[in-house]
Amino acid sequence: MARRKKVYEGKAKILYEGPEPGTYVQYFKDDATAFNAEKRETIEGKGVLNNRLSEHFMTGLQSIGVPTHFIRRLNMREQLIRQVEMIPLEVIVRNYAAGSMSKRLGLKEGEALPRPIVEFCLKDDALGDPLVTEEHIAAFGWATQQDMDDMIALALRVNDFLSGMMLGVGIRLIDFKIEIGRVWEDDYARLVVADEISPDSCRLWDVETDRKLDKDVFRHDLGDLADAYSEVARRFGLMPKQSFTSGPKLVH
Structure with a gap:
């Protein structure tokens, strides 16, 4: 299998050359960072959740005519995007x-x-x-x-x-x-x-409890980040309602 050419690596994602001209493959990492990367940790399953949630929101925006770079999800951690x-x-x-x-x-x-x-x-x-x-x-x-x-x-x-x-x-x-x-x-x-x-x-x-379901959970040590992100995915019907100990299992 040919090695892909890395175009860019940030704190949470890696961009690779895409299979077609004018495209990239965007890979979501499990790394969590805060305070300009002064705080750093690996959260198992975070990249999988963000890939699926970002796809959900981007396709929703496209459905109301808001243009995005998103083309399609490729697998649990990667999506094909337009080069911009x-x-x-x-x-x-x-x-x-x-x-x-x-x-x-x-x-x-x-x-x-x-x-x-x-x-x-x-x-x-x-x-x-x-x-x-x-x-x-x-x-x-x-x-x-x-x-x-x-x-x-x-x-x-x-x-x-x-x-x-x-x-x-x-x-x-x-x-x-x-x-x-x-x-x-x-x-x-x-x-x-x-x-x-x-x-x-x-x-x-x-809405009811003001429980934080975002990266502030990691920033301020408020609990389990993967659990918070999984709760967001569950509410949008992207995960089964029951919890799993082996990491997130997303609904396709």
Whole structure:
């Protein structure tokens, strides 16, 4: 079997050259990191769960006309995606105060915001992915003003969809981050949702109990991360309701 060419390796995923031109294979690792990778651990089954959950959310977005890089799932840990030109920004949508926003603004964790707030962070691990303004983005050429307007509109559409989807299974979408890339068609660039949408990139709280079902479980030692992610998968019908001791068994 031919060795695949690795294109990129991040904290949670590896990209390999895809089988067709213009594609990548995205492999989900079991690694969990927090605080800019200062805290690190391997969580058995995490990559399997994130692969399946990201597929579920990406295909849901595509069904309402939101373009994504997702093509199809290949196996338990891998999916085929479109090759895109990544914009070096994280787009964060906040519905409730939590995390860094609570610290920056002195807001109580879980406090509802007056409206969804969109923030941009520069993707740079060495700098800790700092918060940046639209003025910074335009001045340094990371994206045009039109790109930013389109990114905000796209992020708010994702927020509307995910918020409803989560609420339907008893989960509050506190906040989430997405990455966005450009797909070139002749001289026209179309923006698409890329990277992943999973409990790694969202804050998810149980509506009734405020139990955290996201990476904050790992960040703050609140329990078993695989169990929290499995609970999200179960609520969306992607896992059997009973638990298994041999790791996650996803519904195909």
